[in-house]
Every structure is written in C-alpha cells, then in structure tokens.
Amino acid sequence: MAQYTPPLRDMQFVMHEVLNVTDELKTLPPYADVDADTINAVIxxxxxxxxxxIFPINLSGDQEGCTLDKTTHEVSPPKGFKEAYKTYVEGGWPALSCDPAYGGQGLPHLVNQCLYEMMNSGNQAWTMYPGLSHGAYEALHAHGTDEQKKTYLPKLTSGEWTGTMCLTEPHCGTDLGLLRTKAEPQADGTYKITGAKIFISAGEHDMTENIIHLVLARLPDAPVGSKGISLFVVPKFNVNADGSIGSRNPIFCTGLEHKMGIHGNATAQLTLDGAVGTLVGQPNKGLQAMFVMMNAARLGVGMQSLGLTEVAYQNAVAYAKDRLQMRALSGPKAPDKPADPIIVHPDVRKMLLTARAYAEGGRALGLWTTLQLDKELSSDDADVRKEAGDMVALITPIIKAFITDNAWISTSHCMQVFGGHGYIAEWGMEQYVRDARINMIYEGTNTVQSLDLLGRKILADNGAKLRKFGKMVQDFVEEEGTNEAMQEFINPLADLGEKVVKLTTEVGMKAFGNQDEVGAASVDYLRVVGHLVFGYFWARMAKVALEKQGGGDPFYKAKLATARFYFAKLLPETASLIRTARAGLPTLVEMEESWF
Known part of the structure; x- marks a missing residue:
C-alpha cells in the first residue's frame, strides 16, 4: 500500500544548480572527469x-524480523533480503565510491550519498547490512596494515563480505573507557580476544560468506580508561594466506535484540571466546582508528533519517490528496464530492510542509557535507583538505542529531496525517516512526552529539570552526543584502547568525565557571545551530529558485513556497531555544537527588 519515488529532480537541483558539484569535483584529481550526466545516470x-x-520487502521484513538458530548461532534475515543483496552485489553498488586499487569504481562519495539516501527510504533495515561495511572499509583503508588491506578491502569493496563495528558492551555504551573485552598477544603476532559485545547492527547473517568485525578491546598492559583501547579486525571466518575462507573464528551470536524498529536488521549480542584478531593501527590508539568508522556511521544515521523523512512525506501527501474528511472552513473546495480532501486543511498542510522542508533542507546539507568529505580526502591542496575537514567535523554532530530529531518530528506528523490509519501496520507509517525514533539513540545519542558540537567542536577551539561556517553565511548575506527579493530569507538568516555568536560567547563564559553549563545548554544549542545551517542552505536554494521561477517550471515555485514556509514556521523555533539555552544550569540542579 505504501509507495516511494526516488527524488531525483531534487537531488539534481541541489547538486547541479545550488552546489555546482561538477565544477568542485574538477579540482579533485580522482574526479576531474566526472560529469553531470554520469552522476545523474548512476543515481x-x-x-x-x-x-x-528493496522497497517491496520493507514492510514484510519489518513484520518477519530475523531468526537466530541458537544451536548453530546462525541468523537468517527476512525473506527476500539475501536475494536483494545478491542483486546489489551483481550491480556493483558496494564498489561505487571505493578505491580503484581495491576494485572500486572510484566515484565521489557524493554519488554514494545519493544512493544511500534512496536505499534508506526504500528499506533502512536492509541498507544497514551493506552500510556498515563502508565504515569498516574506511577505517581499514585509513589505518590498516598493507596485509590487512590486501586481505579485506577487495572483498568489502565487492560486497562479497560485510563489516561491523563492535563497541558497546552490556555495562558500557557511550563511555568506551569502561569496556572490558581483552586481547591477549600470541607468538605469531595475532591476538586472542575474549569478551561480550551487544547492540551490534548486522552482527550476524547468512547474506555473505564472511563478516569482518572491527572490535575494540584492551591489551594486558593497557592504561585505564579510553587511553587504553586498541582496535582489532576479527573475521567471522579466518582467512587463509591465499585469501580463501578458513576455520570458523569463535565470535558467535548468542542473542538478538527484540527492539521497537529496524526489525529486519540483526542487532546481535556477540560473544568472543578467544577469537583470533589482528591489531589495526597502534596499540592503545584504537579510538583514533575507530572514529573513522564512527563518524562515517554518524553521517550514515543522519542519512537514514533523511530517507525516512522523504518516504514518510511522500506517502502522507498521497494520502492527504485522496482522503476525504470534512469541508474547508472557508467553504467546499471539492463541491462535487461528499467532503474535501484533507490536504485543504491548514494544519494538515503544516504537517506536510514540515516534513518536506526538513527533507529538502537535510538533503542540501547532506550533499554539501559529502562534497566537503570528498575535498578532505581527495584534494591535492593541504589548505583545502584542512578547511573541508574542519567543516565535516563541525557538521557531523548536526547531521546526526538535527536531522534525526527532525525525522522524528516529521514521521510523527506524517503518521498523524493518516489519522487512525496511521498506527495500523499495513499502511507502513508507524514503522517509519519506530525506525526514526531509534536513529536518535544509536551511534551516540543526540545529547552526546550536542555535547560534542558545543564542547569539542566549538568551545575547544574557541569557535574557530564555527567562525569559518559563519563567514560563509556572512558572505552570502552581504552578497544578497541589496537584493530586495531575497530579504525575506536574508534578514532572518543574518539575525540568527548574530544571535548564535552571542549565545556561543555567553555559554562559553559560563562554562569557564562551571563545565556543567555546557551540558545544560548543549541540546538547545545544537538545534539553534542546526537551524542556522538549514537556514543558510534554504536561502541558497531560494536564490536559485527566484532566478529560475520565470521559466514556468512549477518545481521552482514549489521550492520557493517551501523555503517561505521554513523561514516563517520552523526557523522561529530558535527564539524559544535561545531562551532555554540561556536559562542554563540553576533550575536543573536545584532539585536534590532525593527529591526525585
């Protein structure tokens, strides 16, 4: 009953009309020959x-879930998942943005970003199986030994093997300094790893012949806390010297989590009983290597929620145009019918436009950030790499937290549009809400992302990264300052930019006296900065739409209408957020623990 149409026109608008990505890519040696026609054909x-x-097996996959055989420790995904993965591999999709040295197609990460947004709209639970492989690939590509790269990267690139990240333990979530998994050195240079990991997405399945686990563990003489963590690559099946599959490694799935959403993905409990692994990077420096994968995952989770926002919006619009209920307050809009379609009602439109504005804003931000990632990884100019890297670091927690928060709001609105049918499973809407709610929690809760943004990315460098983004905003404001048609977008953007500077200074000063002030303000602060970032990209999109609306293409008129809605109805949320951020710590600590 649900439907999905890939938003190709909007992707092309952002890439080619707003960001001019082919001009940017021409400055990067690996992508100098990539043109718009190639990008468009691939997406x-x-x-x-x-x-x-994968979209046709989304609802059935959610209803069926995964099955664990506790005797063999093997997991079967829902019907159709394995066959879909075979089609995915045969199409060459895993290799899209991978290094040609390991069999990759060498296309920009930007193109892969478009693919993953659409796959997350189609089936988030399925997409998580290959999605985590990209993070494992990136971590090994950046920090693996030559032998590890030779052994694992070609298979991860082809999709013949998948990868996971094994961080969390029963007593240890975000605070990785508490982890207990042990790695004992062996005479042959390998390590025997023993411990338990939980919440491991795609941790066990039969879709590929091998699974490559990246596992955090402690060496015997490791310092306490996060400074004593090392990273190991631990395959499900050991790999022989000639690259063939060897003996079964003792890393077993001992349970599957029964969770509120993403039922089609195997969220595994893994037990390691002397499993053989090899060290990735330097001893006790595992977090540095793992952060490559964790940051990729955080960007990926933002894209999961972008995909959910888009597909939920599409289905809510279709329903609102078809469902007849009551008459418009201003008089019948469909007099030939017994009632008006609910899309005539103002609040229904508000809910739909909220989802649309957050989807299109998130798409622009996601594509721009991925373009910066391509620059960071592929530019031959050290200054360009540094500037792009700073922007990716600043924006990553915003993508993870702001876009997933927005997806929770948007999917809830879209379910609301369906009324009673919204919480009936066959329509598919309640699944999007359940899946979206999970995305706010894993890969570092959104509160952790907020602390990362305010504490590490902004206050730690005295706002240097934020000022770089602020300069982009200010330059755009100055460029369009005399353009009368742009004032409805420029004025609120400029105003918010000034308020963010003041708020940052104020919170920073308070934090000098008490670091808990950062925790008190961070969640509201991230949402304020998220709106500044969205406002900037919405203003840029509005500029292009204003210039092209005269051609008669309704796409540009719709883009302008959505931009006006965003600035009038969503951006003003920042006023209350700034007030609550400024309220600070006192009212949070006045309550004694015993009073709760």
Whole structure:
C-alpha cells in the first residue's frame, strides 16, 4: 500500500544548480572527469534498485524480523533480503565510491550519498547490512596494515563480505573507557580476544560468506580508561594466506535484540571466546582508528533519517490528496464530492510542509557535507583538505542529531496525517516512526552529539570552526543584502547568525565557571545551530529558485513556497531555544537527588 519515488529532480537541483558539484569535483584529481550526466545516470539506476528491489520487502521484513538458530548461532534475515543483496552485489553498488586499487569504481562519495539516501527510504533495515561495511572499509583503508588491506578491502569493496563495528558492551555504551573485552598477544603476532559485545547492527547473517568485525578491546598492559583501547579486525571466518575462507573464528551470536524498529536488521549480542584478531593501527590508539568508522556511521544515521523523512512525506501527501474528511472552513473546495480532501486543511498542510522542508533542507546539507568529505580526502591542496575537514567535523554532530530529531518530528506528523490509519501496520507509517525514533539513540545519542558540537567542536577551539561556517553565511548575506527579493530569507538568516555568536560567547563564559553549563545548554544549542545551517542552505536554494521561477517550471515555485514556509514556521523555533539555552544550569540542579 505504501509507495516511494526516488527524488531525483531534487537531488539534481541541489547538486547541479545550488552546489555546482561538477565544477568542485574538477579540482579533485580522482574526479576531474566526472560529469553531470554520469552522476545523474548512476543515481537514476540507484533509485530503481531502491524503489523496485528493496522497497517491496520493507514492510514484510519489518513484520518477519530475523531468526537466530541458537544451536548453530546462525541468523537468517527476512525473506527476500539475501536475494536483494545478491542483486546489489551483481550491480556493483558496494564498489561505487571505493578505491580503484581495491576494485572500486572510484566515484565521489557524493554519488554514494545519493544512493544511500534512496536505499534508506526504500528499506533502512536492509541498507544497514551493506552500510556498515563502508565504515569498516574506511577505517581499514585509513589505518590498516598493507596485509590487512590486501586481505579485506577487495572483498568489502565487492560486497562479497560485510563489516561491523563492535563497541558497546552490556555495562558500557557511550563511555568506551569502561569496556572490558581483552586481547591477549600470541607468538605469531595475532591476538586472542575474549569478551561480550551487544547492540551490534548486522552482527550476524547468512547474506555473505564472511563478516569482518572491527572490535575494540584492551591489551594486558593497557592504561585505564579510553587511553587504553586498541582496535582489532576479527573475521567471522579466518582467512587463509591465499585469501580463501578458513576455520570458523569463535565470535558467535548468542542473542538478538527484540527492539521497537529496524526489525529486519540483526542487532546481535556477540560473544568472543578467544577469537583470533589482528591489531589495526597502534596499540592503545584504537579510538583514533575507530572514529573513522564512527563518524562515517554518524553521517550514515543522519542519512537514514533523511530517507525516512522523504518516504514518510511522500506517502502522507498521497494520502492527504485522496482522503476525504470534512469541508474547508472557508467553504467546499471539492463541491462535487461528499467532503474535501484533507490536504485543504491548514494544519494538515503544516504537517506536510514540515516534513518536506526538513527533507529538502537535510538533503542540501547532506550533499554539501559529502562534497566537503570528498575535498578532505581527495584534494591535492593541504589548505583545502584542512578547511573541508574542519567543516565535516563541525557538521557531523548536526547531521546526526538535527536531522534525526527532525525525522522524528516529521514521521510523527506524517503518521498523524493518516489519522487512525496511521498506527495500523499495513499502511507502513508507524514503522517509519519506530525506525526514526531509534536513529536518535544509536551511534551516540543526540545529547552526546550536542555535547560534542558545543564542547569539542566549538568551545575547544574557541569557535574557530564555527567562525569559518559563519563567514560563509556572512558572505552570502552581504552578497544578497541589496537584493530586495531575497530579504525575506536574508534578514532572518543574518539575525540568527548574530544571535548564535552571542549565545556561543555567553555559554562559553559560563562554562569557564562551571563545565556543567555546557551540558545544560548543549541540546538547545545544537538545534539553534542546526537551524542556522538549514537556514543558510534554504536561502541558497531560494536564490536559485527566484532566478529560475520565470521559466514556468512549477518545481521552482514549489521550492520557493517551501523555503517561505521554513523561514516563517520552523526557523522561529530558535527564539524559544535561545531562551532555554540561556536559562542554563540553576533550575536543573536545584532539585536534590532525593527529591526525585
């Protein structure tokens, strides 16, 4: 009953009309020959895979879930998942943005970003199986030994093997300094790893012949806390010298989590009983290597929620145009029918436009950030790499937290549009809400992302990264300052930019006296900065739409209408957020623990 159409036109608008990505890519040696036609052709085919192969098994996968055989420790995913993965591999999709040295196609990460948004719209639970492999690939590509790269990267690139990240333990979530898994050195240079990991997405399945686990563990003489963590690559099956599959490694799935959403993905409890692993990077420096994968995952989770926002919006719009209920307050809009379609009602439109504005704003931010990632990884100019890297670091917690928060709001609104049918499973809407709510928690809760943004990314460098982004905003404001048609977008953007500077200074000064002030303000603060970032990209999109609306294409008129809605109805949320952020710590600590 649900439907999904890949938003190719909007992706092309952002890439080619707003960001001019081909001009940017021409400055990066690996992508100098990539043109718009190539990008468009790839994402069109990717859209077909998302909508025609994995979308049809989304609802059934959610209802069926995964099955664990406790005797063999093997996990079977829902019907159709394995066959869809075979189609995915045969299409060459895992290799899209991977290094040609390991069999990759060498396309920009930007293109892969489009593919993954569409796959997350089509089926988030399925997409998490190959999605985590990209993080494992990036971590090994950046920090693996030559032998590890030779052994694992070609298979991860082809999709013949998948990867996971094994961080969390029963007593240890975000605070990785508490982890207890042990790694004992062996005479042959390997390590025997023993411990327990939980909440491991795609941790066990039969879709590929091997699974490559990246595992955090402690060496015998490791310092306490996070400074004593090392990273190891631990395959499900050991790999022989010739690259063939060897003996079963004792890393077993001992349980599957029964969770509120993403039922089609195997969230595994893994037990390691002397499993053989090899060290990735330097001893006790595992977090540095793992953060490559963790940051990729955080960007990926933002894209999961972007995909959910888009597909929920599409289905809510279709329903609102078809469902007849009551008459418009201003008089019948469909006099030939017994009632008006609910899309005529102002609050229904508000809910739909909220989801649309957050989807299109998130798409622009996601594509711009991925373009910066391509610059960071591929530019031959050290200054460009540094500037791009700073922007990726600043924006990553915003993508993870702001876009997932927005998806929770948007999918809830879209379910509301359906009324009673919204919480009936066959329509598919309640699944999007359940899945979206999970995205706010894993890969570092959104509160952790807020602390990361305010504490590490902004206050730790005295606002240097934020000032770089602020300069982009200010330059755009100055460029458009005399453009009368842009004032409805420029004025609130400029105003918010000034308020963010003042708020940052105020919170920073308070933090000098008490670091808990950062914790008191951070969640509201991230949402304020998230709106500044969205406002900037919405203003840029509005500029292009204003210039092109005269051509008669309704796309540009719709873009302008959505931009006006965003600035009038969503951006003003910052006023209350700034007030609550400024309220600070006192009212949070006045309550004695015994009074709760």
């Amino acid at each position: 069109e085919e990717g859209g077909k895979f998302a909508s025609q192969v």
